[in-house]
Amino acid sequence: NAGVTQTPKFQVLKTGQSMTLQCAQDMNHNSMYWYRQDPGMGLRLIYYSASEGTTDKGEVPNGYNVSRLNKREFSLRLESAAPSQTSVYFCASSETTGDYGYTFGSGTRLTVV
């Protein structure tokens, strides 16, 4: 039982390049999330998927797109990376939205130069 698996763990991009962060969970959770973590700013919600087939914007969605490929997988895409997107990205899942705790992936440290 791996929980939430994120790939890659580290990535360096040049400004303007694109990439996709992958996330998969094996806990049969309905809801999945993408957060970014910046120093002193906690965890900010980028996008979430309440259930398979639905996605919605969070607090900081600009510059990102997501795909809920199936119940297990939720990917985050940066179409044209910018230095402001340098951050640590965490995927998480929960049984459903609202009053349930999250299980987080191990994170992706992204640097855009």
Place this chain on the structure above:
Amino acid sequence: GENVEQHPSTLSVQEGDSAVIKCTYSDSASNYFPWYKQELGKRPQLIIDIRSNVGEKKDQRIAVTLNKTAKHFSLHITETQPEDSAVYFCAASHTGRRALTFGSGTRLQVQP
């Protein structure tokens, strides 16, 4: 939307002392309050949570208290140990809300 404020941003205590971290929230409908611990370079992990039908919850050396009237909740760690050193995040949500809103984090350092 929900706003969660967390204090202090850093906290240094001696081993064996107690540590208290406080959070306030803005949405009176919030009814779920989890706490996460994040060790350096690791993922956040849920350590304790409380729902609004209780005022306090304990799990060994950690406890969380909730004051719904004042809209604040706190994490208490007793008999701190060096392995408690980490960043702690509070969060708030409620049934039907889209996702957790996190506080900005508290870096706790326990001095041996």
